[in-house]
Amino acid sequence: MEETSFISRQDNLLKSIDEGIVIIPGAGLKQKSHDTEFPFRQNSDFKYFTGFNEPDATLVLKKTIEGEVERHLFLQEKNPEMEMWTGIRLGSEKAPEVLPIDSAYPNHEFTRRLPDLFKGHKNLYYNLFNHDLQSKVTKALKSLGGKRKEKYFTPLHWHHLSPLIGMLRLRKDQNEILAMKQAAELSDIGHRAAMALAAPGVNEKEIDQLLSYLFAQENGEGPAYDSIVAGGTNALILHYIANNQNLKDGDLLLIDAGAQVNTYASDVTRTFPVNGVFSPAQKDLYQVVLNSQKVAMGHMKIGATLKEIHTSTCQILLKSLIEADILKGSFEELWEKDAYRAYYPHGTGHWLGLDVHDQSPYLDNQLEELTLDEGMVFTCEPGLYLPVGDASVPSKWQGMGIRIEDDILITQSGPENLTRSIPKEVKEIEEACKEDIKTILSKLSSPSLLS
Ligand code: GLY
Ligand code: MN
Ligand code: MN
Numbered sequence: 285m286e287e288t289s290f291i292s293r294q295d296n297l298l299k300s301i302d303e304g305i306v307i308i309p310g311a312g313l314k315q316k317s318h319d320t321e322f323p324f325r326q327n328s329d330f331k332y333f334t335g336f337n338e339p340d341a342t343l344v345l346k347k348t349i350e351g352e353v354e355r356h357l358f359l360q361e362k363n364p365e366m367e368m369w370t371g372i373r374l375g376s377e378k379a380p381e382v383l384p385i386d387s388a389y390p391n392h393e394f395t396r397r398l399p400d401l402f403k404g405h406k407n408l409y410y411n412l413f414n415h416d417l418q419s420k421v422t423k424a425l426k427s428l429g430g431k432r433k434e435k436y437f438t439p440l441h442w443h444h445l446s447p448l449i450g451m452l453r454l455r456k457d458q459n460e461i462l463a464m465k466q467a468a469e470l471s472d473i474g475h476r477a478a479m480a481l482a483a484p485g486v487n488e489k490e491i492d493q494l495l496s497y498l499f500a501q502e503n504g505e506g507p508a509y510d511s512i513v514a515g516g517t518n519a520l521i522l523h524y525i526a527n528n529q530n531l532k533d534g535d536l537l538l539i540d541a542g543a544q545v546n547t548y549a550s551d552v553t554r555t556f557p558v559n560g561v562f563s564p565a566q567k568d569l570y571q572v573v574l575n576s577q578k579v580a581m582g583h584m585k586i587g588a589t590l591k592e593i594h595t596s597t598c599q600i601l602l603k604s605l606i607e608a609d610i611l612k613g614s615f616e617e618l619w620e621k622d623a624y625r626a627y628y629p630h631g632t633g634h635w636l637g638l639d640v641h642d643q644s645p646y647l648d649n650q651l652e653e654l655t656l657d658e659g660m661v662f663t664c665e666p667g668l669y670l671p672v673g674d675a676s677v678p679s680k681w682q683g684m685g686i687r688i689e690d691d692i693l694i695t696q697s698g699p700e701n702l703t704r705s706i707p708k709e710v711k712e713i714e715e716a717c718k719e720d721i722k723t724i725l726s727k728l729s730s731p732s733l734l735s
Contacts, residue, residue: 289459290333290335290384291355291384293452294353294384297333298353301409302347304406304409305344305346305408306344306346307342307409308329308342308345308445308449309330309342309414309417310327310331310338310339310340310343311326311339312339329445334357334383334385336357336383338359338360339360340360341357341360342359343355344358346401355384356386356389356401357379358394359373359374359375359379359388359389359390361373361376361390361392362375376388376390395420398420399425399427402428405437405438406439406440407443408443409443409445412445413446421442425439449643451644453642453643454642454654455657455658456637460548461661463548464545464548464691467543467545467550468550470502470504470543470545471542471543471703472705474541475552475707476706476707476724477495477721477724478495478513479554479556479560480723481721482537482556482558483531483558483559484531484533484559485530488514491537492527492541495511495513496511498543498728499541501728502729503546505544505546505547506544507541507544508543508548508549508551508640511540511541512539512541512553513527513541515530515558516532519538519669519685519686519687520671520685522629522630534558534563536555536684536685537558540687540689542691548638549636549639550636550691550702551640551663551665553687553689554713555570555685555688557714560714560718561717565680565681569681570686570710571710572604573601573686574708575604576597576604577688577690579596580596580664580666581701584656584694585656585694586655586657586694589656590632590633590634590654590662591646593664594633597666601624602615602618602624603615605624608681609678610670610678611624627668627669628667628669629669633662634662634663635660635662636691658695658696660693661691661702663689664689664690665688668686669685670685690708
């Protein structure tokens with residue numbers, strides 16, 4: 285584990301506070317049905333500061349006004365009987381050797397130790413919306429309240445921690461960028477394979493499963509979010525995840541799917557013809573969306589804001605909708621009414637990182653839009669969704685949903701499209717659709733599907 289990087293992330297957080305105690309709980313297991321749980325997913329903030337992937341752990345950082353720092357971890361205690369059922373636990377004895385902390389204790393000591401950890405601090409930082417932690421914090425503080433003879437400060441000033449962490453997570457370091465590039469590479473393999481496999485009669489489910497399989501190759505951890513495999517009009521449902529319909533000749537297929545590596549997400553959408561060749565109507569509409577994405581990319585530079593990028597994308601899409609006679613009226617009047625929203629209802633991009641919708645702020649302390657800077661990663665995902673039965677939409681376009689989504693890293697020398705290798709131009713897509721799925725799978729380091 286790269287301890288220094290986690291320590292420096294903790295130090296960066298502590299730099300933003302004068303003194304205090306910081307509590308960052310990891311995730312627990314979530315019940316799926318009686319006696320079974322969902323696959324474990326670590327809390328992103330906890331992962332960011334520790335790299336530790338066990339459930340039910342809590343990081344406690346302390347900083348005195350003199351700048352002395354302590355790093356404590358509470359975690360599951362070793363328990364051979366339980367480990368036989370659910371897997372090996374690191375345990376409190378070993379934890380300080382391999383994790384970026386000074387001391388570790390079993391979870392059952394949390395309630396007892398918390399009051400002592402609190403003593404002497406004035407400030408407490410944690411996620412104020414975590415009610416479970418809040419009740420433990422309150423109990424610990426109450427237990428300190430009644431001792432009149434003892435003289436020490438207690439942390440009665442509570443601060444919401446999430447925005448501080450969100451600001452840190454906004455700029456990715458080299459380790460994070462590496463993980464995101466690896467995730468992008470797996471997404472490339474997945475989307476190419478989907479283009480090769482898709483054909484009339486193939487079920488969305490088969491493509492969904494193929495994506496999951498490919499996203500778990502090498503160091504991949506599977507899909508970063510539920511894949512959207514939406515043939516035909518299913519693409520009009522923005523978060524369609526049923527993925528269980530047969531693909532139809534003449535339809536488009538929208539796939540929004542990205543691999544996860546070391547808990548870092550990629551988030552990619554491609555839209556292509558099920559039969560491998562764009563019809564003239566599909567090509568025209570596809571080019572409109574692709575063009576809007578290129579315009580958006582032209583605005584991506586240090587100092588720009590995601591809002592500016594969104595505005596320029598909406599403007600170009602609105603112009604195209606007017607040119608296509610779908611929206612009728614002057615640009616100014618339709619812009620004033622947000623008329624494009626009927627066909628482009630979502631944003632053009634969001635922060636990307638440990639969370640697919642990364643939990644970083646969009647506004648600064650002055651409520652100004654945050655400006656793009658080196659190391660920030662976000663998506664660029666314009667789309668158009670033209671409903672069936674909308675009399676303003678020519679029938680050749682009704683029922684089409686097109687989105688194109690890439691992941692962008694801001695660098696000193698401009699935007700770097702991390703997912704640029706995934707076919708996107710009409711010609712590239714039609715070529716990729718002609719590929720043989722067996723050839724793609726045979727190039728994998730472990731082509732077990734073929735054996
Ligand atoms: N995959 C979710 C999104 O594009 O925001
Ligand atoms: Mn996205
Ligand atoms: Mn997406």
